[in-house]
Structure formats: C-alpha cells, structure tokens
Amino acid sequence: MHIAVVGNIGVGKTTLTKLLSEHYNWSPLYEDVLENPYLEDFYNQMHRWSFNLQIYFLNSRFRQTLDIQSSGKTMIQDRSIYEDAFIFAPNLHAMGLMSSRDFQNYKSVFDLMSSLIQGPDLLIYLKSSVPNLLRQIKRRGREYEVGISKEYLQNLNIRYDTWIQDCDPKKLLIIDVDTFNFVDRPEDLQEIIHKIDSKINLFTS
Numbered sequence: 001m002h003i004a005v006v007g008n009i010g011v012g013k014t015t016l017t018k019l020l021s022e023h024y025n026w027s028p029l030y031e032d033v034l035e036n037p038y039l040e041d042f043y044n045q046m047h048r049w050s051f052n053l054q055i056y057f058l059n060s061r062f063r064q065t066l067d068i069q070s071s072g073k074t075m076i077q078d079r080s081i082y083e084d085a086f087i088f089a090p091n092l093h094a095m096g097l098m099s100s101r102d103f104q105n106y107k108s109v110f111d112l113m114s115s116l117i118q119g120p121d122l123l124i125y126l127k128s129s130v131p132n133l134l135r136q137i138k139r140r141g142r143e144y145e146v147g148i149s150k151e152y153l154q155n156l157n158i159r160y161d162t163w164i165q166d167c168d169p170k171k172l173l174i175i176d177v178d179t180f181n182f183v184d185r186p187e188d189l190q191e192i193i194h195k196i197d198s199k200i201n202l203f204t205s
Helices: 011-023 037-042 047-069 081-094 100-114 132-141 150-165 186-204
Strands: 001-006 025-029 077-078 121-126 174-176
Touching: 001 011, 001 047, 001 186, 011 025, 011 077, 011 121, 011 186, 025 047, 037 047, 047 081, 047 100, 081 100, 081 150, 121 150, 121 186, 132 150, 174 186
Parallel strands: 001 077, 001 121, 025 077, 121 174
Antiparallel strands: none
C-alpha cells in the first residue's frame, strides 16, 4: 500500500509521517529538505529559482513513487508528487513567480511521469488555518522560511481545498490540525489512527 500525508507548509506532515510509520511499522519516505540544493535560494529569490526547485521536487517524488510501487511493502510518503503539479507549481505561475514557458515545460514532464505511476491508496490531508501554519513555521525555526507570507500560505490553502474536492472520498482522510493536536495529545493521535484503520479496512476487506 501507498499512504501519502499531504498538506500545506508547516502543517505537520513530517511529524505525522514519523508517528504513523512507528505505529504501523510502515517504511517512511520523507520530503528532501536538508539535501535540497535549491530550497534556500528559492525562498530568497522565488522568481529565479521556482522552476529549478519544482523540477527537483518532481524528480525526487517520482523516484519515491517508483520505489513504493516496486517495493511490495506498505510505505508512507511525506507529501505526494500531485501536490507539486496541482498546487505549488500552478500557484507560482499564477503569482508571476514562474514563467508560462517554464510552467508548460514542467506540466509536460509531470504528464509523462504521471502516466507511469499510480496514485496513493490513501491520502491523509492535514488541513490548517493560516495563523496556525505561521505558528508552526515559527516554532520549527527554519531560517529560510521566515519570510513566507500569509498571502502565499492562503493561496496554497485555497488550491489544496480545490484539489481535495476532486479526490476519491474512499481514499481520502481529512484531519483538521487546528482541532487535532496529534503532537501534544496522545488521545488525538489515537483517534487519527482509528480513522485510518477504518479507511484501510474498507479497501482491504
């Protein structure tokens, strides 16, 4: 099985991926942040580095997805390839931070890649208000994220909500992290696990 934890910047995807991988003994695949050669440059000069960053993420997540499909194991992925294509790249293009030429090139590469893979068996969408995202971003203290604006996060939230509406509800679990504090309240994590168990039982029975 392929499980993907999806959601906006700072919403808690990596933390939940780690907690669930430990609980279920699933193999985790994390977003390439520490080794990403473009991320810090991108936040300092978005227009210059947006295409490079998105191609890097696209390549990384495509390789992860191929690994998942060939592994024969249940794996949980921190962010999916589809978020880049349907949320982040279009948002950068709409904000004038990625040229139309680069965006069309990006879409062409994604269309080819997506024809060779299958989507996740279960999407766990972590939904959050912008104030909560800003608190989380400040708490984790990544210097290059300091300048992320409310507008940027709100635009991403809108695109996430639109994308999620088109997802198969049988393969979707929405968690409102303004309500569910799975980091500090063990009972909230247990409720999320119960919801995941119910979803898994539906398509494995």
